[in-house]
Amino acid sequence: MADEDDIILSELDDEELVQQMMDDLYDGLKEEIEEAVEILLERGWTPYDILTKALVAGMTIVGADFRDGILFVPEVLLAANAMKGGMAILKPLLVETGAPRMGKMVIGTVKGDIHDIGKNLVAMMMEGAGFEVVDLGINNAVESYLEAAEREGADIIGMSALLTTTMPYMKTVIDALKEQGKRDTYIVLVGGAPLNEEFGKAIGADAYCRDAAVAVETAKTLVSRRHNQMGA
């Protein structure tokens, strides 16, 4: 880029700066996002407004373009990484100010399944969208999911499987939740290459998520629906 195109973030007004942050998120520019977050804080923005009006709004564009096949995993991960940079600044302030949480997810591959790349992508993108993510790693038994979900006060349990032989274990976990009367305590999202929507319905998950972007969108929709129900 030519020098004359350089933009000094601190010289932009609020509206321009937020637009610029969305562009910078799109391009995965972590340092620029961090700087812009600091500028908005100095200007008196609440951490929650910065999170929702700039960062989450920007990541929504990224997610939509991923869904539409315009962006792919590498670009989305860079964007999520930039978002994480901003979140690292905001997180302690959000807690201090008692801002509403996006939601918390425990996620892992199911027992017998060691294929974790899809799970890692979902975890990175969920964090990028402002969710708290507790990564349980690979090869999780029923107890591992249930204990972690309870301990962490999770909103969402995410299960991933790459093998057709391990997919059915997702039903084992959901059945255990039902038996313990906790099925409605959590939103259960499932994903993995061999799965499909029909399978997600058959085992009683809240949703099958085709890819990491869909997982983020689904999580946002279901968490907000749940908040509305609680408020009603």
Add this chain to the structure above:
Amino acid sequence: MTNALSRLLETRDWLLADGATGTNLFNMGLSSGDAPELWNADEPANIKKLYSLAVDAGSDLFLTNSFGGNASRLKLHGAQNRVRELNRLAAEIGRDVADAAGRPVVVAGSMGPTGEIFAPMGTMTHELAVEMFHEQAEGLKEGGADVLWVETISAPEEFKAAAEACRLAGMAWCGTMSFDTAGRTMMGVTSAQLAALVEKLPNPPLAYGANCGVGASDLMRTIMGFAAAGSERPIIAKGNAGIPKYHDGHIHYDGTPELMADYACLARDAGATIIGGCCGTMPVHLAAMRAALETRPRGPRPTLEEIAAKLGGFSSDSDGTGDEGEAAGRARRSRRRG
């Protein structure tokens, strides 16, 4: 550089590759979550049976039981120090089976992905990936593999690293990617982009193509994409036997032997030379594919409509190739500060 595969490719206009590894091994009692590669040392009779099933069903080429045999994957089982040994054994058992077949059968040393994401998003570097793949390649070479077979790759960086490892090992190789995300790989590679990528490598593969992914129809569309890219290099088609379905607590792939026989002939008509299956493809499927390839005459290149009619619909409208795909992309508003 000639080898068993290049010699077969000179005399035949199609070759039957093998089918599923995991699906067959699970049927023999492999526990889900265990590393199949450990069976090369612990249950060699089962691995011999795995290879023999493919050869007896008519495969001209089979892949060794070494898909997850790189240090990164074996580390999940605490076996990262056994890369050389487990790969050598995988190929040695294969060598015995191939040499006893009574006809030329190619032992292809399978090399699957590291499972890591490349920098800057992830931690994997080119150097490290080359080192891991090279270690695996040397083991496969030592065990007597005819060629190396890089498969199920998503990232161009990883494909390039594997290619360099094959060069370092002085082995001819084949390479396939898995196109499972709206007709592209998870990392966004289109069929046309892979076709271009292989030609730019300092040591291009003997053959390249697609494996796994989302069912036979999508894989066929990818094969059509390679052919449309004008590639002269032999094309590999290794599709799953349909789509996994859930019934009463277990999973089975919905692709029948008849469907896979249709798929095999369509793949040949579309321009593929090395044709096989992937997940869910059992010996009964392979035998049906072989019989169909031997008896049915070649047809004209199928259209996407014919493929959808015979094998089922596609998972997405576009696969990112052609005018529609290239034109996509919103005007990027990006700019950089100094």
